[in-house]
Amino acid sequence: MNNITTLLTIQDVANRLKVTPQYARKLIKEEKLTATRIGSQWVIKPDDLDAYISKYDISIEPNDHARIGTDIPDIVALSFFSGAMGLDVGMRNGGIPAILACEFNKYCRMTIDKNEPDMALIGDINKYEPEEILKLAKLPPNRKVDVIFGGPPCQAFSTAGARRALDDERGNVFLRYIKIVEEIQPTYVVIENVRGLLSAPYPYNDISTPIKGGALCIILDRLEAAGYTISFELYNAANFGTPQIRERVVMIGKLGNKKVSYLSPTNAENGCYGLKPWHTLRDAINDIEGKEQHYIEFPEKRLKFYRMLTEGQYWKNLPPDIQKEAMGAKLKLGGGKTGFFRRLSFNRPSPTLVTNPTMPATDLCHPTEDRPLSVEEYAKIQGFPNEWKICGPIKEQYKQIGNAVPIKLGEAIAKTILADMNGKVFSPIPGFSYSRYKNTSDVSWRNAMDKKLKKARAEQVNEQLSLSFD
Template identity: 90%
Template sequence: MNNINDLLTIQEVANRLKVTPQYARKLIKEEKLIATRIGTQWVIKPDDLDTYISKYDVSIEPDDHARISDTIPDIVALSFFSGAMGLDIGMRKGGIPAILACEFNKYCRMTIAENEPDMALIGDINKYEPEQILEMAKLPHNRKVDVIFGGPPCQAFSTAGARRALDDERGNVFLRYVKIVEKIRPTYVVIENVRGLLSAPYPYNDVTTPIKGGALCVILDRLKAAGYTISFELYNAANFGAPQIRERVVMIGKLGNEKVSYLSPTHDENGDYELAPWQTLRDAVNDIEDKEQHYIEFPEKRLKFYRMLTEGQYWKDLPPEAQKEAMGAKLKLGGGKTGFFRRLSFNRPSPTLVTDPTMPATDLCHPTADRPLSVEEYARIQGFPDDWKICGPIKEQYRQIGNAVPIKLGEAIAKTILADMNGEVLPQIPGYSYSRYKSTSDISWRISMDEKLKKARAEQENEQLSLSFD
């Protein structure tokens, strides 16, 4: 029998579950949580709370906490904007495990705590000073950090977004990340981001109006002033063994005047350069097709269009009258014209995974079944281990996996840094096209950017002269 002092109040239950008291009362009303009324209040036995947590597989957002172990690894790495830990898993597989994760999102924090309970976990990057971060990582004052890696929120730089760049709150979080790098001064810093980072508009130096690429100029100047030499390129994850065509900017900075080499590709679309051919969707998911899959059903009004498509086709392969109807329905729901009504092919890599396959603007249909890709298939395509638990509701699971860095790309980053640490350079292929786009490396992008700046300055000067004559 429970002592009266052991019984939990509504507020205490809410605190433990990290929910509001109103939500705790809702659980009692729905009879999911057993409670007893004493006087004017409801009380809950601790055992009944544990039963509710177990029965409904409740994941509770973890508190920030220091690393469990005091042991200092040979390579000290810190992870920021860790998400579901795609980049972390890849870095670890490549030989660089992190001892601290920084993540703000509730469900991602649950995923981190579930899979990596021993590592340090901190939340809002704006609330931690560099000294506090090192303390949470249990690093002595005289131990240098070798690597800091992370993918700051990409929405501020996305070509699909409002592109407010550094004026956006999320863009400022990017600069907060840079500031932490400036203070901690790891030997290497890794920044992963979307292609839009290369052209995000922002005023730069004497160019007072936003210029495409200006945001990256600001970031590069900050890192250079901190003593880093930067190399970057736009990489297609398929060229490193991921069964997905996903292009991401990867910047690697190194303290000093030496530049880290580009990543070394392991795969090629057609198996040229004595590399393995691209991995396909079939390679990723073939052996889980008969296992239980978790997904959200497409609505019938969209399924009728998918049923007109065969494997590998998309909305332009619909009959002309159906194309008009399909795109009209999509535009009504607020979607754009790209990436809609696509039935995937088992014989190709997946297109870039979307964060929510139930949204009308981002549909990817299974090659042979009338449904979206399942959570399990998403995880396989990104390279997550089958025993990696993604926490939260199914929509949040999709979002976490879709936002993750493909594990194979993270592994390639780690191997490149480790080789540089050892004074080595992994095999390079002269003139190799890492992606579909041009002027995407630190060298070619800078040449193009200098031309843009020169043109912008001339236009600005002419405009000022014109105004002076008015």
């Protein structure tokens, strides 16, 4: 039985739910939260607040906290920029579970706490020193960290963004991640990022003007100076069992002078090279057809164009006189300047998942229904297990899933590291292309970059000579 001393005020409720007092009052007005007015203020019974949390399956942003258990796993791994934990789930499935997650976004933090409540959780990477991180992970002083993995915010390096690279605050967070690696010195470090990392411009050494690839040169120099030998490649996740065409740079650094193998593909388009064929959209979402799903309806102004498309078609398949109108409508409704504007095919992998704050499932339409893919379908495409709970408003759920690393790609990374630990080397398949692009491996990219640097230095010398004669 509740007495006056246990009743909660509006501010108490707001503090517990981590919302504003105005939002707490809104819950009362909408009769979602039972409250009683005493004098000039509302009061709430603790049992009624618990009932609201249970009925609506409310997730509350967790505080930073230490790991619950004290047992030390055979392989100690720490996760940074964990997001909705796509990379974490993949690494765990491949045999390398993390004992600590680092994530700043509050909705992602809710997702982490909902699914992995026992692991340590920290927020802003800039607020923690390495010794504090190890303490929260409950590691004894003499226990070495085996693996640190993460995908530092990629917007600073994205070809679609402003590409301010290391001058951008998020680019500096990238360097903070490297600083932690330098000080903790794990045996292996993993960096996952967008293709734009390979060409992000930045001044490098004696080259004063930004040069494409300069940012990666600085990152590699830092890691190599810390004692790591680096291998990297641009990988299409479809080649590892993901029913999605999504290309990501994966870097693996190992302490010492031996390089880790490239990832070993399990699938190939049309099943060539003796591998399994790419998985399709039907493979991914077939088992949730008919189950409850959540999505945001397309506006009617956009639907009229989708209805002109059949399975597998996109905006260029519209009549020529309609294409300009369709893309104009897309821009007015919050879509980007470019995009798929595509009705998906059941018999192909999904194109890269696109997320946009104003239209979360921006340009990918269900093959047979006039609606975007649901949150549940997106999660299946990324490979999340059915029981995985994505928290937050539906727009935030779309964003979390779209930003996640495909689970199967994470599995391939873990299996490659475990193989290296056991002295096994994966031999590349002759003629196999990991992605659609050239000069994307640590070897081919470095050769191309050396030529680019040589040319840039020559041009800079010529420019300086020209200025001296003026």
